[in-house]
Every structure is written in C-alpha cells, then in structure tokens.
Amino acid sequence: MTEKLKDDERGTLVGPLLATGWEMVEGRDAIRKTFEFKNFVEAFGWMTQVAIWAEKLNHHPEWDNVYRTVNVVLTTHDVDGLSALDVKLAGKMNSLAE
C-alpha cells in the first residue's frame, strides 16, 4: 500500500529533486517542474517515454504540453500527498530528459 512520505523522509527523498529544478507546489503536497525541449517532437517523444513508465509504475503525472514545454505536477492522489512513487517518477523524468 502506498504511504504518504513521512516528514523525516522528505529531506533525503525530495531534497535532491529540488536541486534539479523540481519545486513544491504552493498549497499542495505536490512537486512541479517545467521541462523545455528543442521542439514539439522532442517534447512529445519524452512524454511518450514517460507515459510507458507511468503505466509500468501505475503512477501518472498531472501534466500539460504547449509546443516544446511540458509542465508537470506529481502527487499521489490515493494518499492525497507525496509518496515514494512521486520521487521515483520524478527521477525517471529527469533521466529521460537528459
């Protein structure tokens, strides 16, 4: 069963993500990041790869895409806050965008 991150876990698990452009969402227990790509095809290709991982993890982003920009919010709806799945998917998104 997925659990909401405990306070003492957040520094070690979410902290490193904040150093890579992720930030806390105001008023939500969620993280957000804007990814910029060379063009729409690159952006959509990345979204496609992420979508496959989201299905594999059964954990899905809240995202929108305008041309070469993808705005992403991650949170775990089942626990109404951040979980290890958000950390895992955020890390995967980062590595797929490198």
Ligand SMILES: C[C@H](O)[C@H](O)[C@H]1CNC2=NC(N)=NC(=O)C2=N1
């Ligand atoms: C039924 C299905 O397993 C659940 O709705 C999964 C799907 N993907 C999900 N994605 C996210 N971000 N949070 C969830 O709680 C979640 N739950």
